Structures are given as C-alpha cells and as structure tokens.
Amino acid sequence: MSDTTWDPSKPILEIENLSISFFTRLREIPAVMDFSCTVMAGEAMGLVGESGCGKSTVALAVMRDLGKNGRIVGGSIKFKGRDLTHMTEEELRHIRGSEIAMIYQEPMASLNPAMKIGAQLAEVPMIHQGMARDDAWKLARQIVADVRLPDPDRILNSYPHQLSGGQQQRIVIAMALMSKPALLILDEPTTALDVTVEAGIVDLVKALGEKYGTSMLFISHNLGLVLDVCDRLCVMYSGEAVETGNVEEVFDKMRHPYTQALFRSIPLPGADKNSRPLVAIPGNFPLPHERPKGCNFGPRCNYFVEGRCNALDIPMADVPDGHRHESRCLRFAEIDWSAPPAAGKTVEKTAIGKVVLKLEDLKKYYSVGSSAFGGGMKKVVKANETLSFEAREGETLAIVGESGCGKSTFAKVLMGLETATSGQIMLFDENVQSTPIQMRGTGTISKLQMVFQNPFDTLNPSSTVGRQIIRALEIFDYGTSDAEREARMLELLDLVKLPRAFADRMPRQLSGGQKQRVGIARAFAGGAKVVVADEPVSALDVSVQAAVTDLLMDIQRKNKTTLLFISHDLSIVRYLSDRVMVMYLGHVVEMGTTDQVFAPPYHPYTEALLSAVPIADTRVQKQRIVLEGDIPSAVNPPPGCPFQTRCRWKAQVPGGLCDREVPPVRTLDGGHQIKCHLSDEVLAKMEPVIKIAAE
Amino acid sequence: MLSFVLRRIGVMILTAFALTFVVFYMTNLPPNLEKLAKSEASVRMDDDAVASWLAENGHTGPVLMRYGEWLGLLPGWTLTAEDGKVTGRCIEDGMDPAAAPTRCGILQGNWGYSTVFKATVSDVLARSLGATGWLMLWVMIVMVPSSLLLGVLSGMREGSRTDRVLSTFAITTTATPEYVSGVILIALLASATAGISPILAEAGWIEGKTLFPGTATSAMDDITFWNFFLPVMTIALYGIGYIARMTRASMTEVMTQQYIRTARLKGVAFRDVVMKHALRNALIAPFTVIMLQFPWLLNGVVIVETLFNYKGFGWTLVQAAGNNDIDTLLACSVVAVFVVLVTQLISDIGYVFLNPRIRLA
C-alpha cells in the first residue's frame, strides 16, 4: 500500500539474473541460475518446464519463502520497482497476501483443517487493512460468491474437509484474492483436480484476472493450460530460462530446441502411436550439481555442435522480429525450424488377437456405515454398475472418467483386491471374479499386473529405490541370483529414465515425478499378459509421459500384452488406445473405437470431457462447455440418468425422462454404444467439439 | 454423539466388571483369607479354627457368588448359629435380622469395613480421595500449562537454541522416575544437612532448619505453598517432560504443513501463525496424552504420597495392600478402574471436539 510512486507502465515484477541455491550438508545445489523475466501489469506469464527445473523455487523466491536451506545467491527481484531480495521480514509481511498472493497445488493441504473457511478468508483483510471482523466476513462472503461457489454462507461456516477438491481450490483462490493483490502466483493450481473441474477453475482464474487486472505468474507443466491462460510464456530447463516470448509466438515459432522437443513429445491431435509416434526427449534431465558445461540441454539436443555448444555459458539472446522473444541457444538463427521431425520409428499396428478378458454384468457395491463409528443406517455405494466388455490380446482399451467414477474400483475388482458383488470376470479361461488375490495362483497373478495411480503411497519410505525394485523382482520370482536381479533392477531404472545412481536413494530424496517413475519400474518388474495401468502417467511431466507411454507400447508389442489404460487424460487416450470406454458415476456411458468416441455423436458427458481437455495447439478451436457444479456423490446419486444434474442436452429429451429413468444402452453404427435418452436426430446434429483451423 | 457416548459407557461397565472380578478373585485367594482370619480373630488359630471362622463370616461360598454379594447383585449370606442367633453380611451387630436388607454390596453403597483404618470403607475412600484430589488438581494446574508452553516454544522453531535447551530439560525430567526426583528434591530443598537449606539457614534467611518441610502431612488440614510444593513438583516434573515432548513433536510436524506456509504467505505474523494456525492442530495429540496421564498420575501418587506421608488415595492403597485389607483394596481398584475408563472417554470426546475432521453421527 506504500507504492503510490509506482508507474503502472513499468513492470509489476522484474526478475533479473536471479540465482538461487539450496545448501545441504553435502553440497550447494544451484536450483536456479541466471533467471530473468518481466511481468507487466495485467499480464499473465506462464512458467513451464519439467518438474525439478526450478519453477516452484522461482515462485517461492518471489515470496521470499525458500525455507531454512534455500538462499538467493545473486540477482534481484523487483516488485513494483522495490527490490524484494533486500526487504526485512516485517516489510515482506506487508506485501505477502496483500500485494502478492500465492496458490499452490494441493488445495486440501493449503487450508488449515481446524479453522473455518470464513475465518481463514477474513483473516487476510483483517491483517492487511485492519478491517473489522464483521466487514471482513462480509467481504469473504462476496469473494466466495465471486469464485462461483454455491451457498456462500454455508461454505464460510464449513471446515475444509467438508468441501470437494474443486471447491477447496476455489476457496484457496478466493483467499488469494481477498485483498486484491497486484500479482498472483499460481503453482500448478489444477494439477490435483479433474479435467472438468480444472476447466472451471481455469475459466475462473482468467475471468478474475481480467476483472481485477491482476498480473499472474502461472506455473504449469501443461502447455495446453498455459495456452489457455497466459499471454506470455517462459520455458525453463534445468534451472534456467531457455525461451521467453508471447505464447502464440513461442508455440508457433519456437526458437529453442528444448521447446521444440517438448512440443514433439506431447500427444497433439493428429499424433498416432503407430504412424506418428511421439518423440520422447532422449537422455535424462541433469541433476543440479551435474549440469554439463556450456548449454544445459546440450547432451539431449539434436542440434548439438561439439566445441560450440559445450564451450561457454550461453546467454539469453533476442530473437529478431520477435516481440520480447528471447532464446538461450547459440544456433537458433541457423536451425531450419520448419523442417519436419526426423521420421521417427514407425511401427506396425499390433495385431489384435483372441479375447483374453471378458466381463459380464459386473457389479460392485460397497456398503458404508453412515457414521464414523459404524452403526446407524447402512448405505450402498454403487461403484460399478453392470460393466460388460471384452478385451483382446494386444489391444489397448482405455477407461476414461473423472475421479470417483469407479475406474479404480473396477481395477481393484479385476486384480482381486476386492470381490465383485455380482457378474463374471473371465481371464483367459479362468473365472476369477470371486477369487481374491491371496487365493490366486502365482500364474494368475503374474498374468495380470497393475501399474498404480499413486506410487507415493506404495513406496516404502525407509527402503532404497533399488532395494524396493529388487523386492518386487523377488516376489515375481525373477532370476536366480541376487546379481541377476540387481542387473535387472538397473535395466528397469534405465527403462524409466532414472539415473542408475538413484538405486541408492531413499524415496524422499526424489521429486514427485521421479517417485512416480520408480513406482512404474517396480510394477513392470515382472512380465504380464494383461496390465491394468491406473493413471500411470497423469502425474508425470510431458516428456516423461511420452517416454513412459512409449515404454508401455513397447512392452505391449513385445508380449502382445492387453493394456487396460485407465486415465482421465483424453489426449493420451486418443493417442494410444484402440477402444475407449467412458465412465460416469459407476456407469459406462459410452463405448466404442477411439474414432467413434472422439467424433460426434457423443454422449453429452464425453462431449464436455473433450471440451475440458486443454490442447497445446494454437490451431485448435474448441467449443467451450463448462460443467456446472461437482460430480454428485456416489453415495447419493441422482435418480434417472446419472449425468442429468450437469447435462446441457437434457432439455432435448421430452417428458423429463432423464430425471426418471436410467437410459438404456443403445448401439449405434459399428457397435458404438451410448447410454443416453437423446433421439437419433439430436445425436446426428451434434457438432465436433474440437476443430483444427485450416492453416 | 450420544449413542457413541452410551456405547462407550456400556463397554466401560463391562470392563469394570471384568477387572473388579479379577481383583476380587486375587484378593480372595485362600492364603489371603487365612491371613484375614488370623488377623481378625486370633493369630494362633489352627487350620480347623480358621476354616470355621471363614465359614462363619461368609468367606466360603463359590467365588462368583461371593463376588455377586460384594457387588450387591446377590442376597448377602446369612447363617443361623446353633444358639439360634442369625448373623449375615447385611446384619450389623445388635440389628434385628428381619429388618436387615437382603442385598448389601457396593451397588447399595455398602463398600465394606476397613480392617486397617477401623472405619467404613466409604469414609476412608472419601477422605483419601479428597486429599488426592487436591494433589492432582495442583499437579494439573502446574503441569498442563507449563508443559504445553514448553512444547510449543521448542516446537515452533525446530532446531533453534530454545528448542535444544527445552528439549534437553524435557528429556531429563521424563527420564527421572518420581522416587528418584522426589528424593533429589528432598535432599536439595528439604534437608537440614544437604542441599541449599543449611546455607540459607546459616545466612538467616529462613526461620526453620529447612526451606521446605520434608513431609506433606500438614497439607491434609491446610494446603500451603510450603507444604505442597515438593509433592506437586515431584509428580508434575515427570509429566511436564512427557507432555512437553509430545507437544513438541506435534508442533514441529504442524509447523511444516502447507497450511502454515499458506498462513505465512498471507502475511500472518509469526506469533499469530503459532497461536491461531498451529496451536489447535498441534494440541490434538497432547490432549489425548494429558487425559491418559490421569490414570498414570494415580501411579505417581502412590509413590509420592508414601514418600511425603500424605494420607491420600495412594497412601491408603499402600496401607491396605500391606495389611491385607480386602474391602479397602477392592474399593481402591474400583476407583482406579473408574478413573482410567472415564479419562479415556473424556479423551475420546475431546479429540473429536478438537479435530473437526472427525464428526460423530
């Protein structure tokens, strides 16, 4: 509030040659080096890069909250012309929360569990503007309405655990907006949320940014989101900014090999696992203390020139004809940026073989007590309703849907971690639906394996990475000697692109993405015929996703594995699956080949899902369909069609049928199944959600 | 909530039955009864005389039946002697047998007669529990605030100098059992020949020979700082260290949580981060511990009361056990079981109250 002298045409945030190190007992870890960027008033700056490249560190440096062992070792961070790096704690306190606010990934963890939402919100203006308690609550109420939450009064009086993830994140945003900050830092604000919820949050952030004129530093690893939200973009690699510029310019006329590699590794529309496979970036991300001489990206760069690229530190340089477009590459003027990617290895489509897995009318109901201590009325959660399908040898069947739709329950039933309520599961010729995992033979277990959604929970925190993989190999009876298992373990580390040195690390020493890779390495320790992959790549960086999907495809081709790929990410599903099954609240609402599902006619839910997926391609024009509200609770599903509370097509069905009756499964041309009351005429009129504009 | 409490109380009552039965069984083993007979009648009784004394005084029935009588669920025994005189559990001397109640156990408020104190057990219990109640109250008043303060102060900045000093203190005090710390305190503060008392006396700063009295017997009539300080501190010191360490662990964990960072980045001052955001979350675990401390206090009370000759519950228990006072012993165990179970119930309810994530239907 003491910034009346600041000239709004100057940058809000000006970071110059910032270097940040963490000091551990062993060594200094230079997390960020020579980082510069400017954010103008009202501008949204995107910060993208793989995990561990220093995005969060930059954000926390702006907040001056680097923890005990982090220190700014060079450069300056000017906020409205004042250097934050030299401010005292007290001066910082007046800026934090009032002029710069920060939102980070885990909404639940960022809210105090023992404090009412209202109190947490009202605190901000009470601290910074000395507002009276009642006024502050009134303001909180207004802002809660602003972030489009229903029933603000109830929300203000709730505790965080009483809200859904999406609602919590809206509260965190509301909290950041309480004192109308000039700069909002968002560190992966939607990574923990479902796509349709994410789409709502992103819309909200954009609208609020416009409404209040807030500048934003938007950190994300999702290029599609950055395209949606940001005006400008800064690509980071291994602690450095490698390219900055306007979003469109960087997307369409990139001038750094890393940016190019990044775009080639993500599944944009048009990519195909057989004819146009993704190009994963070769090699590994260098650890901060093992960076190469010269260009950090050198060892992985296709355009590397010995003696030039690895000679001296490379400065940022202006790209001619660009708008504040800079690149940290010596050769950007020489490279032919319009050349198509070197023809990647195209492969034959895997032949689809005989049926290996067959489900008939599978149902899984859970009964839950209504109170924490049992007793009371028992309720039934219908986690899976009459699931029927077949999966063939060598086929990839994607199961798509948001959290709580029953995907993971299905996986558990299949694995024998839960037993089905009714129905049949035939694996090869064996009926396994009522055989729990303890009773399944080693043969059955090794035929059917799983890649887990969250390796954070499945990694033992007190055992080294290598030890855990070897342990898995022992369980799968792999190899005869310790040396053999050790060798296989190192191979597996290579496979998931982790440095072999990681074998001796403890899980807590790894970044989120690295832990995920260990989990996958461990799950792939034995060979399998049917692999259930439950969101195996959703927490990974884009370039790693490409590598891991590649890995999955490789295994599949080699072993003719049947892959059940559970995911909420439609881009990756479209890229790698043969058939798609869309689930909502335990129901299969649509099923068909990938082409059938991704083209109209859609099930209304599929349509919304497709629209919500951010696509990192400036040519793509999307129809914006934002779903209202949250997914209903599975304990208390709506009557009639499960999707009726959020469906925008409902009015097209006469006679309120959607409210009353669960729609039947209808089979359209080519075996395409849709569970919806809409008439054929209405379905025929549906327009594609995603259009690619002609160039 | 109500049904939860009711269910807990139901479980409590069952547990109480089981535990008291065990105690009843143990105290009524034949050797104990024989001792009782000899001390009540004559030391020189032979085995036959003991047997007949036991029979006359209702100690020979099946143990379950005697337990039922003691509880007051079954009618008390009666015995018609050869001379026609009717004696019985519920018939006091000189009472008309016809007018006596049929049942007289603890459920009817009849706790029995203390052979050591020569008074009804209810009177003995009331007096000693009252005394112990005061002791506990002061222990809590000293222990809870100081241990929470210590824990919070050392936990809010993990690894700082304050933290290291306070943690060392906490570890030292928990590592010292009461019978050691009690003796040390007496030697330091309440001995005419050792510690600081001789020095103070020499300098003429204290009137008597010692700074603090070595016994707390006078506190039975009138509690003063001087006669209560040592017993209270002896019990509290151990607990302070223990609770402080729990609080510290809980506080350091809370301080690394994301929502603490959120608060910091909202511009909340450090003091308020601790007071408003960390404290309640950090107190959830220690609260449970404090409540579970209560039964443990009974334990410390036994040692301290004996050491300082303070005639409370612990002292009574020691006397009863040492002198084979079966009724008193049984009553003490009922009280102990009750205290343990009630504090557990309170700790569960308090936990729910502090932690909004748990809601009972």
Ligand SMILES: Nc1ncnc2c1ncn2[C@@H]1O[C@H](COP(=O)(O)OP(=O)(O)O)[C@@H](O)[C@H]1O
């Ligand atoms: N407290 C810390 N101590 C040591 N190293 C750290 C610490 N925090 C981050 N780092 C390191 O700094 C680098 C950048 O991390 P971060 O900023 O979290 O990356 P991003 O947000 O882009 O994923 C990583 O190599 C990480 O291991």
Ligand code: SF4
């Ligand atoms: S400087 Fe050389 S190695 Fe680095 S990105 Fe440019 S071409 Fe590649």
Ligand code: SF4
């Ligand atoms: S049945 Fe009705 S509510 Fe359900 S998806 Fe179709 S149109 Fe929408």
Ligand SMILES: [Mg+2]
């Ligand atoms: Mg990060």
